[in-house]
Amino acid sequence: xxxxxxxxxxFKLDDVREALAEVGVQGMTVTEVKGFGRQKGHTExxxxxxxxxxxxxxxxxxIAIDSALLDQVIEAVTKAARTEKIGDGKIFVHDxxxxxxxxxxxxxxxxx
Amino acid sequence: MTTRKFPAAMAAWGIAAMLTPAxxxxxxxxxxxxxxxxxxxxxxxxxMTIPGLSLFYAGMVRSKNVLSVMxxxxxxxxxxxxLWMAYGYSLAFEDGGSLNPLVGGLGKAFLSGVTVDTVSGxxxxxxxxxxxxxxxxxTPALIVGAFAERMKFSAMLWFMGLWLTIVYAPxxxxxxxxxxxxxxxxxxxxxxxxxxxxxxxxGLVAAIVLGKRKGYPTTAMPPNNLVLTVVxxxxxxxxxxxxxxxxxLAADGTAGMAxxxxxxxxAAAALGWMFSEWISHRKPSVLGIATGAIAGLVAITxxxxxxxxxxxxxxxxxxGVGCFFASTRIxxxxxxxxxxxxxxxxxVGGIIGALLTGIFAAEALGGAGLGEGNSGIAGxxxxxxxxxxxxxxxxxxxxxxxxKVLDSVIGLRVDEEAETEGLDIALHDERGYIL
Numbered sequence: 001x002x003x004x005x006x007x008x009x010x011f012k013l014d015d016v017r018e019a020l021a022e023v024g025v026q027g028m029t030v031t032e033v034k035g036f037g038r039q040k041g042h043t044e045x046x047x048x049x050x051x052x053x054x055x056x057x058x059x060x061x062x063i064a065i066d067s068a069l070l071d072q073v074i075e076a077v078t079k080a081a082r083t084e085k086i087g088d089g090k091i092f093v094h095d096x097x098x099x100x101x102x103x104x105x106x107x108x109x110x111x112x
Numbered sequence: 113m114t115t116r117k118f119p120a121a122m123a124a125w126g127i128a129a130m131l132t133p134a135x136x137x138x139x140x141x142x143x144x145x146x147x148x149x150x151x152x153x154x155x156x157x158x159x160m161t162i163p164g165l166s167l168f169y170a171g172m173v174r175s176k177n178v179l180s181v182m183x184x185x186x187x188x189x190x191x192x193x194x195l196w197m198a199y200g201y202s203l204a205f206e207d208g209g210s211l212n213p214l215v216g217g218l219g220k221a222f223l224s225g226v227t228v229d230t231v232s233g234x235x236x237x238x239x240x241x242x243x244x245x246x247x248x249x250x251t252p253a254l255i256v257g258a259f260a261e262r263m264k265f266s267a268m269l270w271f272m273g274l275w276l277t278i279v280y281a282p283x284x285x286x287x288x289x290x291x292x293x294x295x296x297x298x299x300x301x302x303x304x305x306x307x308x309x310x311x312x313x314x315g316l317v318a319a320i321v322l323g324k325r326k327g328y329p330t331t332a333m334p335p336n337n338l339v340l341t342v343v344x345x346x347x348x349x350x351x352x353x354x355x356x357x358x359x360x361l362a363a364d365g366t367a368g369m370a371x372x373x374x375x376x377x378x379a380a381a382a383l384g385w386m387f388s389e390w391i392s393h394r395k396p397s398v399l400g401i402a403t404g405a406i407a408g409l410v411a412i413t414x415x416x417x418x419x420x421x422x423x424x425x426x427x428x429x430x431x432g433v434g435c436f437f438a439s440t441r442i443x444x445x446x447x448x449x450x451x452x453x454x455x456x457x458x459x460v461g462g463i464i465g466a467l468l469t470g471i472f473a474a475e476a477l478g479g480a481g482l483g484e485g486n487s488g489i490a491g492x493x494x495x496x497x498x499x500x501x502x503x504x505x506x507x508x509x510x511x512x513x514x515x516k517v518l519d520s521v522i523g524l525r526v527d528e529e530a531e532t533e534g535l536d537i538a539l540h541d542e543r544g545y546i547l
Contacts, residue, residue, distance in 0.1 A: 044334060045393055047403065047453060048440025051332040 001096035001108065002070050006061045007033070007089040008081040013059050019080035020063065023072040026112065029062040039087035058089060064096055064112050143234035149363035150235045150243055156354025157246035161253045162189055164351050167344030168406070169257050170544075172399075172452050175336035176534020177261045178544035184256045184265070188272050192249040195276055197223055200248055201241050203281035205289045213292040215282045233361055243358060244284075250355075251280055251307045257452030258315030259322050259524075262531055265539050267524045271514060275314065279510050283310055283503060297483035298499040299473055299492065301370065302359035304414025304466040305503040312459020313504050314511040316450060321515040322524055324449035326531050338399055345402035349378060352409045356416035366480070370416040374409065377428035381408025384432020389440075400436070407435035407457050411465030415472060419479045423472025430468060431461045463500055470496035 008016055013030065020028065034055035041054040065073055074091055082088055101111035166185040170178045192200070202220035209217055220226060223241065232240035252272045259268075286293040287306050300306065325333070335341060356374045360367035385404025390396040411431030412424055419427065439456030450456060470493035473479040486492040518524060525531075530538035537543060 045395070045397065046334055046399055048393075048444060049329065049333075051334055053332075 001099060001112065002065055002067050003094045003096045004061075004063045004065060004070070004073055004077070005092040005094070006063075006077045006081065007035070007058050007091075008061065008077070009083065009088060010057060010059045012081045012083070013061075015080040016061060016077055019076040020073065023076050024069065025063055025065060025073060025076075027063075031060045031062075033058050033060045037087070037090070056087065064099060066109055066112060141234060142231050142236065143362070146234045146362040146364075147236060147239060149367070150239045150358060150361060153354035153358025154239065154243040154246055156351045157243065157250065157358065158189075160348050160351035160355060161246070161250045162186060164344050164347030165250065165253055167340045168348060168402075169260065169341075169344070169452055171337045171339065171341030171344060172257075172335040173260050174333060174534070175545055176536055176543075178336055178536065179540055179542055180265070180535035181256055181260050182544075183540060184268055185253045187265075187269060188253045188256070189249050191269060191273055192252060192276055193245060195273060196241075196245040196248050200276060200281050201244065203277070204244065204248075204284040205241075207290065208285070212290055213295070214286070215291070216285045216289050235361060240361065243361075247303060247307060247355075248276060248280055248284070251303075251311050252276055254307070254311035254454060254458055255315045255318060258319040258450045258454040260451040261535065262322055262325050262525055263318075264522075264524060264526050265535075267518055267522055270518055270522065271318075271524075274514055274518075275511065278514070279314070279507050280306075280310065283507065286502070287499070293499050293502060296495045296498055297485040297492070298495045299418050299469050299483045300414045300466065300499060301417030301469075302356045302413045304410075304462045304469070305499045308410045308413060308458040308462030309466065309500060309503045310507045312455045312457070312462055313508045315454030316448065316459065317508055317511045318515060319448050319450040319455070321512065321519065324447075325451065326528060328449045329444070329447070335399065342398060342402050345405055349405055349409065352378070352413075356413060360417060366417055369420070369480070373419055373421060373424035374412050374416055376421055377412035377415075377424040377431070378405050378408040380425050380428025381405060381411065381432035381435075384408075384429045385436045386432075388433050388436040403439065403453070403457060404432045404436065407431045407461040410435075410458055410461030411468070414462070414466045415469040417480065418469055418473035420472070420477070422478050423468070427465055427468045427472065431464050434464050435461050459504075466496050466500050467493065470494075 006016070017028070034057055036055055039056060041052055041056055044051045044053055063073060070093065077091055098108065099111040100107050162185060166182045169181045169185065173181055199218060199221045201223065202218050203216045206216040206218070206220045208215050226237050226241060228238070230237040252275060284306050285291040287298060287300050288294065352374055353371055357367040357371040360370060382401050382405040385407060386396045386401045389400040408428040408431050411427050415423065415427055435457050438460040439453040443450060443453065443456055471477065471489055473482050473492060474489050475481050482492045483495060486495055515524060526535065526538060
């Protein structure tokens with residue numbers, strides 16, 4: 001099993017959710033986050049006073065999946081979140097040791 | 113109009129009215145159309161302060177201080193009302209006897225003699241008094257923007273009460289109540305000197321005496337909610353029709369022209385600021401266009417009863433561009449922390465408007481004519497300049513003394529901990545946003 005963490009542009013969230021549903025992903029966790037990468041921040045200007053905003057708003061998606069689904073998931077997220085402009089985000093993949101569905105007690109693949 | 117239709121002769125009528133009511137009624141004809149408009153205009157001007165100005169300012173401060181500026185505007189509204197009733201109206205508009213060039217008398221303290229039957233021009237004196245009251249409310253409220261986010265509420269109340277008494281009331285008397293500036297033939301239809309230059313220079317002095325906010329200008333202090341600011345600016349724009357067209361004190365052709373030139377100058381200034389910013393900073397900003405509109409409203413205020421549409425257009429453009437540079441460049445260059453640009457918008461806009469009034473009031477330039485005793489543009493410009501300088505000096509010096517005295521007696525500024533925590537929690541035990 002794998003955990004896929006994707007940091008994407010906020011306005012791409014719906015596209016990514018739809019693309020993941022199409023490849024069979026059953027659930028995800030979404031968090032609004034801030035950060036910076038190569039995109040850096042942006043500047044804001046109020047009556048001549050310029051402020052540098054270092055952290056850009058992004059959306060973090062976490063998906064727990066069977067390892068067999070990994071390539072499809074990465075492809076779906078990449079395709080759906082891509083604008084080909086700086087700041088499209090990143091995908092991180094981690095191993096997942098164990099999963100439990102709290103309501104039934106099912107474990108691992110059955111719980112995803 | 114130099115004396116708001118309330119010259120000394122009118123005061124004499126007031127006395128006559130008490131002695132011989134029947135005779136007075138025959139002379140002062142109440143006009144129901146004028147009265148209806150002036151009641152409306154009075155409501156519009158109050159609407160400028162609460163909620164207009166309150167929202168305009170509240171949106172520009174940080175979220176931890178949003179309530180504090182709304183509280184200041186609201187409390188000033190209440191305080192100025194009571195003081196105006198107690199003696200402010202009398203000091204501004206009652207005959208001051210031998211001191212009349214400088215200040216009015218106390219004959220109408222606690223509105224003594226102002227009854228349902230007393231008339232001022234063609235409207236009830238109650239309406240005239242309340243209309244003027246709304247000006248005495250908004251002028252101190254404008255100053256709030258200069259010392260936002262750092263002044264003690266108690267010191268603010270003391271300052272505003274004293275300032276209204278010894279700065280606003282006499283200045284109002286000088287220009288509109290039969291005082292010396294009116295006698296000079298100054299053209300200040302709706303308050304370029306009395307309201308805007310007065311508030312603007314006081315704001316600058318207050319910003320300097322109180323000192324910069326902690327962290328200014330290195331820490332980011334972006335507005336917490338520009339939506340509120342744009343809503344507030346829009347309300348100010350609408351309410352300003354009461355301010356300018358209402359200053360005619362009648363529903364007539366001059367009021368109509370005041371309405372038209374107010375709209376034209378405001379629009380021109382909004383565009384002037386927007387394009388200035390677009391050119392110098394690459395993007396047109398919402399805060400910029402809204403502030404530009406306010407600058408235009410300020411500049412057309414002294415001119416609104418005297419200039420024509422073309423004069424209004426040029427006054428608006430000059431105000432939009434001039435106030436943009438004052439608020440963005442000059443403030444930065446000198447380093448004072450006039451937090452919400454009270455000086456840059458109200459003093460600079462007021463000065464631009466007051467001086468250009470002296471030019472565009474000329475009939476040859478489409479205006480309604482120069483002031484009494486001024487035959488040419490040069491003479492009128494001189495009178496306008498006297499008005500501007502007198503306001504800057506009197507208001508600036510007296511405000512400085514008042515602030516210094518109050519600072520040594522009770523202290524003007526909150527302590528550093530309260531400033532960091534935010535005035536909403538520190539001074540009022542409340543938060544504006546519980547989200």
